[in-house]
Amino acid sequence: MSDAVSSSIPYRRFGNRTILPGFHLSLGYTLIYVSLLVLIPMAFLVAKVFTEPFAATWAKITSDRAIASYMLSFGASGIAALINGVFGFIIAWVLVRYEFPGRRFADAVVDLPFALPTAVAGISLAVLYGKNGTFGEWVHWAVGPEAWRAGWATANSNIGVTIALTFIGLPFVVRTLQPVLEDLSTDIEEAAACLGATRWQTFWRIIVPAILPAWLTGMTLAFGRAVGEFGSVIFIASGVIGRGEITPLVIYTTLEEGLYSQAAALGAVMLVFSFLILVVVSLLQAWNGRVTGSASV
Amino acid sequence: MSVVIESIHKTFGRFNALEGIDLKVETGELVALLGPSGSGKTTLLRIIAGLEFPDDGPGNIFFHGTDVTERDAYERRAGFVFQSYALFQHMTVFENIAFGLRVRSRATRPSEAEINARVNDLLGRVQLTQFAKRFPNTLSGGQRQRVALARALAIEPRVLLLDEPFGALDAKVRKELRRWLRAFHEQTRLTTLFVTHDQEEAFEVSDRVVILGEGRIQQIGSPAEVRANPANDFVRKFLGLDDESELLIPSPLHEGSRARELDAV
Amino acid sequence: MATSATTLEPAPPQEAPRRRRIPRKATTEPLWVRLLLITIAVGFIAGFLLMPLFIIFKESLLKGIRVYYDALENPHAVSAIKLTLLTAAIVVPLNTLFGVAAAWAISRFSFPGKRALVTLIDLPLWVSPIVAGLMFVILFGRQGLLNSLFWSGGKQVFPILFEPAGIVIATLFVTFPFVARILIPLMQAQGSAEEEAALTLGARGWQTFVYITLPKIKWGLFYGIILCNARAIGEFGAVSAVSGHIQGLTNTIPLHIELMYNSSQMEAAFALASILSMLALLTLVLKSFFGWQAERQAKEALESTP
Numbered sequence: 038m039s040d041a042v043s044s045s046i047p048y049r050r051f052g053n054r055t056i057l058p059g060f061h062l063s064l065g066y067t068l069i070y071v072s073l074l075v076l077i078p079m080a081f082l083v084a085k086v087f088t089e090p091f092a093a094t095w096a097k098i099t100s101d102r103a104i105a106s107y108m109l110s111f112g113a114s115g116i117a118a119l120i121n122g123v124f125g126f127i128i129a130w131v132l133v134r135y136e137f138p139g140r141r142f143a144d145a146v147v148d149l150p151f152a153l154p155t156a157v158a159g160i161s162l163a164v165l166y167g168k169n170g171t172f173g174e175w176v177h178w179a180v181g182p183e184a185w186r187a188g189w190a191t192a193n194s195n196i197g198v199t200i201a202l203t204f205i206g207l208p209f210v211v212r213t214l215q216p217v218l219e220d221l222s223t224d225i226e227e228a229a230a231c232l233g234a235t236r237w238q239t240f241w242r243i244i245v246p247a248i249l250p251a252w253l254t255g256m257t258l259a260f261g262r263a264v265g266e267f268g269s270v271i272f273i274a275s276g277v278i279g280r281g282e283i284t285p286l287v288i289y290t291t292l293e294e295g296l297y298s299q300a301a302a303l304g305a306v307m308l309v310f311s312f313l314i315l316v317v318v319s320l321l322q323a324w325n326g327r328v329t330g331s332a333s334v
Numbered sequence: 335m336s337v338v339i340e341s342i343h344k345t346f347g348r349f350n351a352l353e354g355i356d357l358k359v360e361t362g363e364l365v366a367l368l369g370p371s372g373s374g375k376t377t378l379l380r381i382i383a384g385l386e387f388p389d390d391g392p393g394n395i396f397f398h399g400t401d402v403t404e405r406d407a408y409e410r411r412a413g414f415v416f417q418s419y420a421l422f423q424h425m426t427v428f429e430n431i432a433f434g435l436r437v438r439s440r441a442t443r444p445s446e447a448e449i450n451a452r453v454n455d456l457l458g459r460v461q462l463t464q465f466a467k468r469f470p471n472t473l474s475g476g477q478r479q480r481v482a483l484a485r486a487l488a489i490e491p492r493v494l495l496l497d498e499p500f501g502a503l504d505a506k507v508r509k510e511l512r513r514w515l516r517a518f519h520e521q522t523r524l525t526t527l528f529v530t531h532d533q534e535e536a537f538e539v540s541d542r543v544v545i546l547g548e549g550r551i552q553q554i555g556s557p558a559e560v561r562a563n564p565a566n567d568f569v570r571k572f573l574g575l576d577d578e579s580e581l582l583i584p585s586p587l588h589e590g591s592r593a594r595e596l597d598a599v
Numbered sequence: 600m601a602t603s604a605t606t607l608e609p610a611p612p613q614e615a616p617r618r619r620r621i622p623r624k625a626t627t628e629p630l631w632v633r634l635l636l637i638t639i640a641v642g643f644i645a646g647f648l649l650m651p652l653f654i655i656f657k658e659s660l661l662k663g664i665r666v667y668y669d670a671l672e673n674p675h676a677v678s679a680i681k682l683t684l685l686t687a688a689i690v691v692p693l694n695t696l697f698g699v700a701a702a703w704a705i706s707r708f709s710f711p712g713k714r715a716l717v718t719l720i721d722l723p724l725w726v727s728p729i730v731a732g733l734m735f736v737i738l739f740g741r742q743g744l745l746n747s748l749f750w751s752g753g754k755q756v757f758p759i760l761f762e763p764a765g766i767v768i769a770t771l772f773v774t775f776p777f778v779a780r781i782l783i784p785l786m787q788a789q790g791s792a793e794e795e796a797a798l799t800l801g802a803r804g805w806q807t808f809v810y811i812t813l814p815k816i817k818w819g820l821f822y823g824i825i826l827c828n829a830r831a832i833g834e835f836g837a838v839s840a841v842s843g844h845i846q847g848l849t850n851t852i853p854l855h856i857e858l859m860y861n862s863s864q865m866e867a868a869f870a871l872a873s874i875l876s877m878l879a880l881l882t883l884v885l886k887s888f889f890g891w892q893a894e895r896q897a898k899e900a901l902e903s904t905p
Contacts, residue, residue: 055708057791058804063704070697071719074772078734084744085737124643131640135633143641145887149648151826152879152886154833155728156853157872160860161651164658171650204647223626224420227385230407230625231414232434232489239625242437246424265727268835268853272860285729285836292733292840297742304733311725315718328424385625407625 079308085301097302106284109195113283114263117202118256125210125255132211133218147212150205155268162201163272166191195281197273205269206259213255217248217325250325254318261314265307335492335525336361337382338396343389344377351377352388353549359493361398362523364516366536369546370572375529378546379495382527383412397492413491417498419482421470427481428466431456434489456484459518476507487524496528500535512539533573537561545569655876659869670859670867671874678847679855679871682763686851687831690770694827698778699820703812705779706786707794720779723772731772732840735765761843766851769837774830778823785819785893786812789900815900818892825889829882833875 086094097103131137132144150158166173173191180189191197221244229239245252267285275281282290284307292300337359344352352374359365367375380386382395384407394403402410422430431453435444444452457463460480470478479499486494499515500508516539519526530536536543537557545552545560545568552572553565564570623629628636659667670676701720705713723731737743739759741750749756759765793815797807813820835853842849850858852871859868 055791055795056798057707057794058798058807059703060708063700064708064710067697067701067704067716070701070775071716074768074775075719075722078738078772081738081744082730082734085742088744124639124647127636128640128643131636134627135637137637137641139641141887143644145883146644146648148883148886149652149879152829152882153652154829154835154853154875154879156835156856157655157833157875157879158651159835160856160868160872161655161658164865165651165654170654172646204651207647222418222420224416224418225422227407227625228414228416228420228422228485229433229437231383231385231410231412232437232485233408233411234433234437235408236623236628238437242433243422246422261725265725265730267727267729267839272857285727288727288729288733289836289840292736297737297740300733301737304730304737307727307730311722311727311730314725315721319718384622387622387624390621404620404622406622 082301082304082308085298086305089298089302094298094302097299098306102279102282102287103284103303105279106282106287109198109280109282110264110284113195113199113202114206114260116199117206117263118260120199120203121206121210121259122252122256125207125259126214126252128207129211129214129218133215147208149208151208155205155266156272158204159201159269159272162204162269163192163197166197166200166273168192192273193275193281195275197275198270198281198283201269201273202263202266205266206263209258209262210252210255213251213258214248217251221247247328250321250328254321254325257314257317257321261311261318264310335398336396337398337493337525337527338394339378339382340392340394340396342378342381342393342395343391344374344381344386345389350549352381355551357544357551357554359525359527361525364519364526364539364541365528366540366543367527367529367546368533368536368543369531369552371531373546374549375531375546376497379414379497379527379529382493383407383414383495384410385414411489411492413486413489413494415479415482415486415494415496415499417501419470419478419502421478421481421485423470426467426469427462427473428453428457430470430481431485431488433485452488456488460484474507475503476511479503479511487522491524494524494526496526498529498531500530500532508535515539545572547572652876652880655869655872658865659873661869662866666866667870667873670864670870673867675846675850676855676867676871679850679852682766682849683832683851683853685763686767686770687828689767690774690831691824691828693771694775695778695820695824697775698780698782698823698827701779702782702786702816705783707791717783720776722776723774724776724780728773728834728836729840732769732837735769735772735837735841736760739765760841761845761849763849765841766838766849769841770831770834773834773837774827777827777830778820781819781823781826781893782816785816785897788897789815815896818889818896822886822889822893825882825885829879832878 128143128147132140132147164170166176168174168177168185168190170192176189176191177185188194189196191200225243225247226239229243230236234242265285267283267289270283271286274283274286276286284303288300288303288307291303337357339355339357342352342355344350355374355378367378369375377386381388384402384405388395388403394401396402397410397412422433425433432449435449435452438444454463454466457466460483462477462480462484465473465477465481470481473481479502483496483499500511503511512535528540537560540557542554542556543560544554545565547568552568553560555563560569561573561575564573564575569575627633701716704710705717738745739749739755740746743749749759755762757764759768793811794807797811798804802810833853834851835857838851839854839857842851842854844850844854844858846855846858852875856868856871856875859865859871
């Protein structure tokens with residue numbers, strides 16, 4: 038009994054009295070686990086970067102090769118996020134609003150990019166969009182061999198990178214939009230109609246503003262995931278230094294070559310980016326709470 | 335603007351929500367659709383607004399002699415106030431009220447100045463002038479209710495339709511709003527139908543009461559007529575006139591409504 | 600129109616069957632829009648998601664079933680499968696335990712820094728797997744700041760980097776958010792009233808957990824475990840960075856697939872890929888099922904606590 042009393046003191050300090058057990062055990066375990074797996078490794082990566090002179094680090098993260106890789110990673114991820122913004126919305130809308138045969142199946146398949154190992158997706162996409170693959174053959178035929186070589190190739194190219202990043206990003210947009218569309222009360226659409234708005238006006242003026250934060254959240258998540266993606270991209274990317282390398286690939290090759298401080302510097306840049314994505318997402322979620330009028334989630 | 339409803343039928347699956355409704359509401363009348371839940375009163379209101387459609391057949395709906403049965407909701411110009419108010423959360427009070435004017439086609443859309451003037455006038459009439467820039471989720475229930483009403487009035491509706499307008503409010507606000515609505519109607523004389531399950535509310539506010547039950551109109555008449563001469567057992571039972579020993583019998587208006595309010599909680 | 604023209608008599612107006620225009624519901628789109636959108640959505644899902652899956656099975660069986668089996672019976676493939684299963688067998692239970700503990704602490708108590716902790720738990724999902732692997736290479740590597748601790752005489756003190764242990768650690772990192780992220784919102788929705796009731800009835804802490812909490816969260820728990828397991832088996836980037844690619848020792852299935860693909864042994868690569876794809880399909884089926892159940896449990900909890 039005295040044990041229980043003394044152990045309840047720490048959280049009384051935080052204005053939270055409870056008879057539930059296990060506070061110290063569960064929180065302690067969580068903190069140790071998170072420290073060992075996340076905080077310490079991350080701290081040592083950052084420390085490694087700071088043991089180098091700043092000018093040297095700066096030179097590493099702004100080298101031509103690094104800059105070219107940022108442009109490809111961010112550019113292709115951005116385009117992929119936009120494509121997913123359009124098709125992800127249509128898929129979410131159709132899955133929530135319409136009844137059609139195979140709807141449940143289609144709904145389940147949307148998660149395929151989550152479930153399929155990235156390397157498996159990578160080799161499959163590389164074959165499918167390669168010159169002899171089903172889709173690659175069509176494109177090759179449609180644009181002709183010269184245009185294919187000149188930059189229209191769907192594999193071994195930056196177009197291929199965009200295709201792979203679109204593949205892995207799709208579920209983020211669909212799964213973020215679906216619950217919001219489900220919760221959207223039909224009342225406001227009916228009210229808009231009664232006030233004389235056509236369906237098109239209702240869509241742009243009522244539905245889009247209500248789901249915009251979730252829409253942007255989904256696209257941000259797809260973008261953030263795409264920038265860090267590795268396995269599904271490297272097989273379909275050309276990997277040409279200075280033109281066809283995504284940033285994770287540059288990190289990987291420099292690491293293989295034993296250039297640890299170079300890899301660490303680029304890794305730190307990507308870590309900063311990951312934090313930025315987290316910040317943007319939490320801001321978008323706060324906005325979403327205001328728009329939908331619900332404090333939860 | 336009169337509203338005429340002719341032999342409207344509505345089934346949901348195998349459930350007959352409405353079985354042959356005929357009703358004429360005169361210009362400037364304030365009519366209550368009163369009935370227990372499941373009586374079809376909200377369905378009827380939604381059919382008038384064009385949010386729900388009657389079964390195929392002979393049924394028709396006329397707004398002042400014009401057949402609107404085949405018109406979509408956005409073409410009917412019926413002001414509808416939802417039980418949940420259905421305010422647009424991402425718009426200010428002002429923009430909510432202006433919405434119906436802004437979505438008009440360019441040819442009929444009022445100028446920005448006219449919109450401003452009309453919205454400000456409405457804000458004044460519903461006593462919300464100082465809330466123009468606020469967002470709906472910062473308002474009280476009674477204030478939201480009045481925004482919804484102003485928004486419906488902004489389009490100069492041919493008929494005003496209110497679905498349980500006081501349902502979601504607490505007892506005191508509800509009382510005030512009832513009187514206010516009656517006074518408001520005296521000013522505007524807009525043809526109005528409102529749905530309620532609360533007989534005191536219906537009797538106090540309306541010119542005529544339409545009692546719905548089991549998908550049919552059981553009785554139409556002024557509050558006094560209905561109370562004095564219930565048409566059938568259904569009406570007697572619904573109004574609580576059946577059981578002499580009940581406390582709610584004829585007129586003690588306050589007791590009756592309080593008892594029902596407690597029920598509703 | 601053509602048929603009614605045979606009679607010259609105008610039909611009496613009341614009898615005429617009225618061809619009615621059925622108005623459209625205010626909450627839906629015209630039929631052609633609906634059909635168009637459904638076509639786009641289904642087409643995109645079929646072409647963009649299902650086609651790659653189909654290609655895997657097609658390519659793996661291109662040279663016949665014999666080659667397929669040979670690819671799976673190759674000793675390096677077998678050792679890759681063993682290492683992958685071993686990794687999952689270590690990682691999934693550890694991360695499940697962590698997920699339950701973290702969800703309990705976060706959903707049941709309030710303490711300073713809670714939001715930061717939740718953010719940290721989310722972080723591995725947004726860190727590039729390559730960066731994740733890199734962190735451990737730097738931490739345990741010879742060039743790292745702790746080399747005096749982990750290295751002596753040109754050798755590792757503990758066999759971590761380029762050893763199975765490194766693979767397990769990297770996989771732990773990339774998969775540890777899954778269970779916790781599913782359970783935290785679920786347990787927050789459910790609240791702790793039932794646990795408190797059990798405790799006031801004299802149940803001990805562990806009894807409360809086993810008899811009250813676990814049954815309430817079981818579907819969410821399964822759901823998280825399935826996701827964690829799928830990622831553990833399929834992880835490529837993080838593992839790739841720490842593995843050293845030693846055939847027969849530190850190659851997992853995805854790494855072995857890469858090796859086969861790059862050495863143009865396509866059938867072997869796709870044979871192993873098809874195994875992982877079947878696992879992914881199983882994951883999808885279980886995920887849908889557990890997901891529905893977990894949703895139901897969360898909804899019930901929300902409805903019963905007004």
